[in-house]
Amino acid sequence: MNPEAYHQDYTGSELTYQIDGVQANGGQQNLYQLYPTSTNGLLNYNYSSYVAANGSNYISSPSTYLNPSTKMGGSSYLNPKMGSNYLTGSFSQGGGVIPSSIGASSLGFTTTPTTSSASLPALNSRSLTSTIVSASGARASSSPTSGLQQLTLQELEKITSRGNFGHNKPPYSYISLITMAIEQSPVKRLTLSELYNWIMEIFPYYRNHQQKWQNSIRHSLSFNDCFVKVQRSPDKPGKGSFWTLHDLCGNMFENGCYLRRQKRFKLKERGSPRKKRGVQAKQDLVKVEIKENNPTYQLITPKVEVKEEVLPAGTTVTQPTSVISSVGTLGATQSQMNLNNPYSTPYIYTGNYSSSLLQPQSFLSGSIYNPTNIYSNGYTDTYQNTLYSSTDPTNGSPTSAIAPGANL
DNA sequence: ACCTAAGTCAAGC
DNA sequence: GCTTGACTTAGGT
Secondary structure, three states, X not given: OOOEEEEEEEEOOOOEEEEEEEEEHHHOEEEEEEXXXXXXXXXXXXXXXXXXXXXXXXXXXXXXXXOOOOOOOOOOOOOOOOOOOOOOOOEEOOEEOOOHHHHHOOOOOOOOOXXXXXXXXXXXXXXXXXXXXXXXXXXXXXXXXXOHHHOXXXXXXXXXXXXXXXXXXXXXXXXXXXXXHHHHOOOOOEEHHHHHHHHHHHOHHHHOOHHHHHHHHHHHHHHOOOEEEEOOOOOOOOOOOXXXXXXXXXXXXXXXXXXXXOOOOOEOOOOOOOOOOHHHHHHHHHHHOXXXXXXXXXXXXXXXXXXXXXXXXXXXXXXXXXXXXXXXXXXXXXXXXXXXXXXXXXXXXXXXXXXXXXXXXXOOOOOOOOOOOEEOOOOEHHHHOOOOOOOOOOOOOOOOEEOOOOOX
């Protein structure tokens, strides 16, 4: 049976989707590509998502949009974990249901919580309903049987497509969860509450016992040097600071373990040194002894010297300035998180970006996803103000601020 | 068994 | 909300 190609345009109040699909083998295998394109103030992730469709279980998780399933290059694909906890919406004849969170997600595609679009207009033509992809079509399931913690960071995008673990505890440490959440955010920073919300939205397990795990999250944020608190600038009033990842923490989970890093990212100096005594002091002393030429724990950037930038009045950053150790087996040549480089943010689909789509296109008001200014180097106000943004060629003196809404 | 990263509880601000 | 201490739990070797 010849594949039947089709194209659908889908325009909602928030997003325009173009759905290109190929329905083959009597609906046994369906390949879809979704291209959410920016309309009024949303991110313009031109990802190309391949979804093995099971009509009733098609597209609804917001994470699907943030973390589109692996593009399989036209190969058939069955997500082995695609089950009842995978996607909850449905497309049906003549209409589609777009998840409510699309219009009001904390995940970053929209910044307008008051303009939820729980039910967007119907698809304009045919049904997307199909039978489930046959198991024999599975090709992407090279997943390790030993558990998701064996995934590489580059495979993080698959996490939600493998299910959200229902009410079982996801096999990720709090540090992993925080990192994921920050990585997927468009401007790579979140407030505490946004962090909570993201975790709860992705992993239902954490909708319970919030006091317990949220305390642990806070502890992780404060305790781990890989997380950097960025104060709000005066023009962004609100509760709490932003949290981001330290520029130099690298890919902490590239060793494939999301429960436990091989080595804690630790800074030599902190703004206010922690008191050390007992077991923790002992642990820190061990870290200091890591040798630069140690093949296992090679420094990403040995003894980094970071220039302090002149900060605008009202801006404070409480961070140390040098790195003494890094994580895992990363070498100096391996990629570090680059705020300008979406390819370094594995939680977002990393293929088929066009250059014009590398940055958020425009922003609505009232959100962290609404930086007042986006500079030509891709940094927003806050990043311009961080001590360690040494890659900022403007050295803290941004010039051409780009107006919100401008195409970059 | 040992080391240490991660998690928990909670005090203090 | 944030930091920190003290302690327990658990992963990696």
